[in-house]
Amino acid sequence: MMNNLFELDKNYVAGTYARFPVDLERGSGATYYSASGKEYIDMGTGIGVTAFGACDEEWKNAVISQLNKLSHTSNLYYSEPCVTLAKMLAERTGLKKTFFANSGAEANECAIKVARKYYEDKYNKHGVIITLKNSFHGRTLATLSATGQDKFHELFNPLVSGFVHANANDMSEIKTLCKEHPVCAVMIEIVQGEGGVNALDKSYVQELSAYCNSNDVLLIVDEVQTGNGRTGELYAYMGYGIMPDVVTTAKGLGGGLPIGACMLGEKVENVLTFGTHGSTFGGNPVAAAGAISIISRLNETLLNSVKQKGEYLKNELLNADGVESVTGLGLMLGIKTKKPVKDVVNYCLENGVLVLTAKDKLRLLPPLNISEKELDKAISVIKDALKV
Ligand SMILES: Cc1ncc(COP(=O)(O)O)c(C=O)c1O
Incomplete structure (x- = not known):
């Protein structure tokens, strides 16, 4: 079988x-069974x-109760779970508005579009986004291009243009790149997950945040993996004493159902306007109900x-x-x-x-x-x- x-x-x-x-x-909980x-x-x-x-019982009950009411409606109509979740995220983070997507890559796609449009609206030219070497931001073409690891790029050229990569923890490189390019945003993971679970230096992140603030460069923090309690903070940036302009998340937010969120701070809360972005499933009531049950317990x-x-x-x-x-x-x-590490993994699985x-x-x-x-x-x- x-x-x-x-x-x-x-x-x-x-x-x-x-x-x-x-x-x-x-x-059940942390215990799984094979067939x-x-x-x-x-x-x-x-x-x-x-x-x-x-x-998880509480998550399951929230999801089932929503399933018994309404499993889907289009974004042409109002829906309570999506609004409740967006309000909850705003109150917990201080960011203002959320665009809901269905995955981490999609949340990052939204952040990329927000950064580009912010720059177009304000400066009437195309902006470039700096991401870090060894980062991982997803597998759609734009997020793959944002990802600072050549091995993910090789077979998928031509990549999406408008991304440059800097070494992590190197502020001087950020400053140089900002002189060489019209930079609209810097995108970072507080802990580079796929890149080997390396936390950025606190002093670097704080200096980067201050530099971005004073140079009108948006700071996007990709919290797809680090978010929703994973690092012991609701979002990892909170332990670094900074306030990003955009925070993306997914994974743990849904507790097991697909949901992505791109949270927008004061500077960019109204950048996305009617018709500039969208998603059929984004903000789905069942996924949102599950996420409410997760966020409400991250006290x-x-x-x-x-x-x-x-x-x-x-x-x-x-x-x-x-x-x-x-x-x-x-x-x-x-x-x-x-x-x-392969031998360690195999031993663990066998045992x-x-x-x-x-x-x-x-x-x-x-x-x-x-x-x-x-x-x-x-x-x-x-x-x-x-x-x-
Ligand atoms: C930091 C980070 N960003 C984005 C992604 C992509 O998320 P998804 O697989 O949900 O598209 C991941 C996935 O591992 C991730 O760790």
């Missing part, structure tokens, strides 16, 4: 993923999505517990055999392993722990509410896997 599934997948699903030989059938009944502790949350674990107590669990996990791993370094913030950690990688690192993104017992069980297997 299982082999049949793998075979059917190979025959009928586009081969864009190197899947592990695991077929997940059901789950054959094998148990796994989830340290990956479907790449940072299921913030409160699999089939101080929960965020503090993410910080505490993150510290605990980090310290356990720092003291483990076979670890060179641990990077990241909160429950978004990258571990540089002495062994090839019932789902983990991720980022470049040559092991990456952990467990549910924000993972129980201590489940966390300890996972740590014990990961420690065995790491041993050289």
